[in-house]
Amino acid sequence: xxxxxxxxxxxxxRRDLGRLxxxxxxxxxxVGVIVTPSLYAWFNIIAFxxxxxxxxxxxxxxxxxxxxxxxxxxGPIDVGGELVAELEKDHQLGWTFLDEDEAMDAVRxxxxxxxxxxxxxxxxxxxxxxxxxITRPELKYYINEKANAIAPKITDVGASxxxxxxxxxxxxxxxxxxxxxLQAAGIDVEGRLTEARDDSISALxxxxxxxxxxxxxxxxxxxxxxxxxxxxxxxxxxxxKVDRTLADVQRSIAQAQTLAAExxxxxxTVTDKVTxxxxxxxxxxxDASGRxxxxxxxxxxxxxxxxxxxGTAIDDMTAVIKANGTALDELQAALxxxxxxxxxxxxxxxxxxxxxxxxxxxxxxxxQLKTLNGDVTNTIASVDAAAGKVDAAVSQAATSxxxxxxxxxxxxxxxxxxxxxxxxxxxxxxAAVGAQRSQVTQAQSLLAxxxxxxxxxxxxxxxxxxxxxxxxEGLGTVRTDVLALGSADLWNRLSxxxxxxxxxxxxxxxxxxxxxxxxxxxxxxxxxxxxxxxxNLSLWIxxxxxxxxxxxxxxxxxIEGISVRQAYLGRWMLFAAIVFFQSLxxxxxxxxxxxxxxxxxxxxxxxxxxxxxxxxIIYALSVCFGIVGKGLCILLVIFQIxxxxxxxxxxxxxxxFRGLYPFLPxxxxxxxxxxxxxxxxxxxxxxAMGTLAVFVALAFALGLFLRRRLGNFxxxxxxxxxxxxxxxxxxxxIVGRRSTPRSSARSPTATASAPRTPRGxxxxxxxxxxxxxxx
Numbered sequence: 001x002x003x004x005x006x007x008x009x010x011x012x013x014r015r016d017l018g019r020l021x022x023x024x025x026x027x028x029x030x031v032g033v034i035v036t037p038s039l040y041a042w043f044n045i046i047a048f049x050x051x052x053x054x055x056x057x058x059x060x061x062x063x064x065x066x067x068x069x070x071x072x073x074x075g076p077i078d079v080g081g082e083l084v085a086e087l088e089k090d091h092q093l094g095w096t097f098l099d100e101d102e103a104m105d106a107v108r109x110x111x112x113x114x115x116x117x118x119x120x121x122x123x124x125x126x127x128x129x130x131x132x133x134i135t136r137p138e139l140k141y142y143i144n145e146k147a148n149a150i151a152p153k154i155t156d157v158g159a160s161x162x163x164x165x166x167x168x169x170x171x172x173x174x175x176x177x178x179x180x181x182l183q184a185a186g187i188d189v190e191g192r193l194t195e196a197r198d199d200s201i202s203a204l205x206x207x208x209x210x211x212x213x214x215x216x217x218x219x220x221x222x223x224x225x226x227x228x229x230x231x232x233x234x235x236x237x238x239x240x241k242v243d244r245t246l247a248d249v250q251r252s253i254a255q256a257q258t259l260a261a262e263x264x265x266x267x268x269t270v271t272d273k274v275t276x277x278x279x280x281x282x283x284x285x286x287d288a289s290g291r292x293x294x295x296x297x298x299x300x301x302x303x304x305x306x307x308x309x310x311g312t313a314i315d316d317m318t319a320v321i322k323a324n325g326t327a328l329d330e331l332q333a334a335l336x337x338x339x340x341x342x343x344x345x346x347x348x349x350x351x352x353x354x355x356x357x358x359x360x361x362x363x364x365x366x367x368q369l370k371t372l373n374g375d376v377t378n379t380i381a382s383v384d385a386a387a388g389k390v391d392a393a394v395s396q397a398a399t400s401x402x403x404x405x406x407x408x409x410x411x412x413x414x415x416x417x418x419x420x421x422x423x424x425x426x427x428x429x430x431a432a433v434g435a436q437r438s439q440v441t442q443a444q445s446l447l448a449x450x451x452x453x454x455x456x457x458x459x460x461x462x463x464x465x466x467x468x469x470x471x472x473e474g475l476g477t478v479r480t481d482v483l484a485l486g487s488a489d490l491w492n493r494l495s496x497x498x499x500x501x502x503x504x505x506x507x508x509x510x511x512x513x514x515x516x517x518x519x520x521x522x523x524x525x526x527x528x529x530x531x532x533x534x535x536n537l538s539l540w541i542x543x544x545x546x547x548x549x550x551x552x553x554x555x556x557x558x559i560e561g562i563s564v565r566q567a568y569l570g571r572w573m574l575f576a577a578i579v580f581f582q583s584l585x586x587x588x589x590x591x592x593x594x595x596x597x598x599x600x601x602x603x604x605x606x607x608x609x610x611x612x613x614x615x616x617i618i619y620a621l622s623v624c625f626g627i628v629g630k631g632l633c634i635l636l637v638i639f640q641i642x643x644x645x646x647x648x649x650x651x652x653x654x655x656x657f658r659g660l661y662p663f664l665p666x667x668x669x670x671x672x673x674x675x676x677x678x679x680x681x682x683x684x685x686x687x688a689m690g691t692l693a694v695f696v697a698l699a700f701a702l703g704l705f706l707r708r709r710l711g712n713f714x715x716x717x718x719x720x721x722x723x724x725x726x727x728x729x730x731x732x733x734i735v736g737r738r739s740t741p742r743s744s745a746r747s748p749t750a751t752a753s754a755p756r757t758p759r760g761x762x763x764x765x766x767x768x769x770x771x772x773x774x775x
Contacts, residue, residue, distance in 0.1 A: 008559060008561070008562050008563070008566040008570070009566045009567075009569035009570040009573065010570070010573070011558075011559050011562075011570070012554055012559060012562065012566065012567060012569075012570025012571065012573075012574075013570050013573040013574055013577075015557075015558055015559065016570070016571070016574045017574070017577075029549065030578065033542070033545055033546060033549060033578060033582070034542075034578060034581045034582050034585060035585065036542075036545070037538040037539070037541045037542030037545065037582055037586065038538060038542075038582065038585045038586040038589050040534070040537065040538050040541060041531075041534040041535050041537065041538035041586050041589070041590065042586075042589050042590070042593055044530070044534040045527045045528075045530060045531050045534050045535075045590065045593060045595065046527065046593060048526055048527050048530045048534075049525055049526065049527030049594075050525050050526050050527065051526060055092055055093050055094075056091045056092065056093060056094050057094050058093050058094050058113055059093075059094040059096050059106070059111060059112040059113060060093050060094060060095055060096065060112060060113060060114045060115070060116065061096045061097075061098050061102075061103035061106050061107065061112040061114070061115040061116070062084060062087060062095050062096065062097050062098070062103075062115075062116055062118070063097075063098060063099060063100045063103045063115060063116070063117040063118065064080040064081065064083070064084050064097065064118045065080070065100070065117065065118055065119055065120045065122075066078060066079060066080025066081065066118045066119070066120060066121075066122040066123050067120045067121070067123070067124070068080070068081065068123050069123040069124040069126070069127045070127075071127045077123050077126070077127065078123055079118075079122055079123045079126055079137075080118040080122050080123065083118065084097060096112060098115075100117060103115040103117070103142075104142065107142050107143070107144045108144065110144060110146075112144075113143065113144055114141065114142060114143040114144065115141075115142040115143075116139055116140070116141055116142075117139065117140035117141075117142070118139060119138065119139075119140065121135075122137050122139075125137040125138075204476075204478055208476065211468050211471055214468055219465075232450060236448075239443055243441070254430070268416075293391075300380065300384065304380065307373065307377060307380065311373060313369050314366065314369045314370060314373060317362060317365060317366045317369060318366060320362055321359060321362050321363060321366060324355060324358065324359040324362065325359065327355060328352060328355055328356060328359065331351065331352050331355070332352065335349060335352065521678040521679040521681070522678070523596060523677065523678050524596050525594070525596065527593075527594075527595065528594075528595045528596040528677055528678075529677075529678075531590055531595045531673070531677060532646070532670045532673040532674045532677060533641075533646030533647065533666075533670055535586055535587065535590060535607060535673060536610065536614075536644075536646070536666055536669045536670050536673065537637070537641070537646075538582075538586050539579075539582065539583060539586065539607065539610055539611040539614050539669075540614045540618070540637055540640075540666075541637075542579060542582040542583075542586075542611065543575070543579055543582075543611065543614045543615040543618045543619070544618050544630075544633050544634075544637075546575050546578060546579070546615070547618055547619065547622040547630055547633070548630070550571075550574075550575070552571065552619075552622055552623050553567075554567035554568075554570060554571050564707055564708055565704045565707075568623065568703050568704060568707060569704075571619075572615070572616070572619055572703075575615055575619060576612055576615060579611045579612055579614075579615045580608060580611070580612070582611060583604075583607045583608040583610070583611035583612075584604065584607075584608060586607065587603055587604040587607035587608070588604060590603070590607075591603070591604075595677065596677055596678070597676055597677055598675070598676055598677065598678060598679045598680060599676055599680075602676045602685075603673070603676040603677065606672050606673055606675075606676050606685075606689070607673065609689065609692075610669040610672065610673070610692065612696075613665065613669070613692045613693070613695060613696045614665065614669070616695075616696045616699040616700060616703075617633075617636075617665060617695055617696070617699045618633045619699070619703065620699035620700070620702045620703040621633055621699075621702075623703055623707060624702055624703060624706060624707050636664070636665075639657075639660055639664060640664045640665070640666035640667075641666075642657055643657035643658075643660045643661055643664055643666075643667075644661065644664045644666030644667045644670055645661065645667065645670065646666060646670050665692060665695050668688040668689070668691045668692045668695075669688070669692060671684065671688040672685055672688035672689050672692070675688070
């Protein structure tokens with residue numbers, strides 16, 4: 001039959017729906033195909049909803065080794081301690097405070113993604129700016145890039161923030177200190193000037209008062225000078241009396257020298273006598289000590305020999321007693337074997353009793369020998385102790401003799417030298433007294449000259465009084481000038497400096513520029529921003545899954561005279577219906593999980609249009625190129641994830657992806673969804689959807705007009721795949737071609753390409769089926 005293209009395409013669509021409706025288990029697959037791609041988008045959007053709000057779990061180890069420092073300008077500071085205190089209040093990252101070994105182990109093991117070490121001289125390096133020998137403070141930053149790809153970027157931001165915070169704090173502290181110093185200097189200068197002015201006025205007033213008092217004192221000094229002349233005369237009389245006293249002292253010193261000489265002579269006589277007695281006594285002591293040592297040695301040797309003899313007797317007696325005991329045992333054994341009533345037993349018993357009595361006597365002698373041995377031992381110990389005491393007495397006598405000798409050799413010569421020194425000192429003292437008498441004579445001459453000077457001083461004082469009167473008048477003029485300084489401009493400038501606010505200036509220097517952020521097209525959550533990428537991926541994957549699960553080639557069962565184009569459109573309509581529900585489900589699900597939208601209807605409608613556009617592209621490539629086309633679809637999605645600006649700005653990508661960027665469908669699908677999520681601007685949505693429509697038009701041109709030209713390529717390729725009997729392939733439908741028993745036998749999929757194949761009477765499937773007719 002002949003019919004229009006559109007009705008035949010609708011006929012294919014209705015037939016395919018009927019087939020699916022009759023197979024209930026197929027709807028499980030359909031529902032899975034519709035729902036599964038949506039799960040991919042939802043799970044990823046939820047997972048990426050707000051990852052940067054959980055950075056407090058990203059562990060960064062902090063090692064504070066800062067020892068602090070101090071300077072005259074800032075006083076004591078501990079930058080490391082202050083930094084740790086600030087980080088303990090900060091929850092942007094998971095700051096962990098460890099020592100260096102623990103931190104390095106945590107970074108290497110992955111327990112911490114990074115470690116920041118504050119060295120011991122950190123604060124000291126900060127204060128180097130005050131000494132002129134500037135050393136730039138450094139933080140040691142360790143990072144484990146193996147643990148995670150994104151975590152190092154987060155920790156880098158944390159380290160940079162830490163660096164900015166330290167710099168800002170340092171600038172703020174320096175500015176505050178400088179302002180405080182400047183303020184203090186201004187206040188100090190102002191205070192000093194005021195104090196100097198007040199002190200100057202006070203000093204001038206005091207000087208004027210002192211000049212006036214001095215003039216008064218000059219008037220009182222004239223009578224004192226006259227009285228001084230009389231006192232000088234009395235002093236001259238006193239000096240004459242001192243000279244006579246010094247002469248008497250010289251005579252007494254001469255007498256002391258005579259007495260010292262006589263004492264030295266007596267000391268020599270006594271020393272000679274004591275020395276003779278010492279020599280004689282030392283000889284007698286040595287002789288007595290030698291004799292006593294010989295006697296004690298002889299006595300000790302005799303006692304030792306006696307002790308040895310007693311010991312030998314004890315050993316002999318012990319051996320005898322032991323032998324008697326053995327004999328008694330043997331006799332007792334013999335007695336036990338004899339008849340107790342026999343004469344031999346009686347004699348043997350008498351011998352045993354006698355031997356036992358003898359053994360008891362020997363035992364008593366042994367005890368006496370042991371007692372004697374102990375007494376000899378004690379006597380030897382007593383003799384040794386006595387010898388020790390004698391030696392100690394002799395040693396003490398020798399020590400006493402040594403002390404006497406020391407006194408003769410040391411003390412007596414020292415006393416003799418002291419006498420000689422006394423005599424010499426007396427000579428020196430006599431000479432000093434003579435010199436003093438000369439000084440007294442000179443003092444008498446000075447007093448005479450001083451009397452003359454007093455007369456001259458009286459004349460000078462009269463002239464000084466006139467000069468003081470002139471100075472008093474000048475001091476009054478200076479006081480008036482100092483009072484006038486209080487109204488000078490300098491005081492006003494110092495007041496401005498002393499009025500500076502250190503806290504306000506420190507806050508300004510810490511952040512001289514304030515950035516007022518104005519967000520254009522605000523997006524509330526990171527998940528909403530990522531929804532455009534994951535929704536596009538879900539739509540692409542959903543359409544591609546249809547190419548894998550469903551047959552792409554259309555059989556002619558129930559439809560006669562269908563063309564390749566009609567078959568193409570009919571199967572596309574079936575896929576489009578499924579993609580419609582896929583797009584509807586994923587977009588509405590995005591809204592349910594909280595994805596932000598500028599217009600919810602536009603978001604859902606755009607998702608549906610994008611899904612149909614991706615279906616058109618994937619379907620055209622898969623039908624025209626077969627498995628090669630499906631491979632191209634996979635390759636496209638691989639390129640589109642990094643090359644369509646879904647994750648990172650395209651400007652951050654390599655040149656290769658920037659070159660592909662304008663030719664990828666995701667570029668425009670993502671941009672269109674972003675417009676519906678964050679807000680519309682100047683027709684950007686229409687531009688993105690218009691460009692996507694161009695891709696759709698090209699896809700339909702490929703599927704409707706170039707399919708027939710590319711069919712032979714797909715046919716030959718699928719036949720080769722069928723020969724492997726392992727890879728899935730379809731019997732490509734080309735206008736005017738019919739399947740033959742030979743081709744069906746060589747291609748297992750040829751008979752399986754149609755969901756329903758007419759059966760013969762025997763129930764076996766037919767090996768032939770009609771091909772597509774031409775228009």
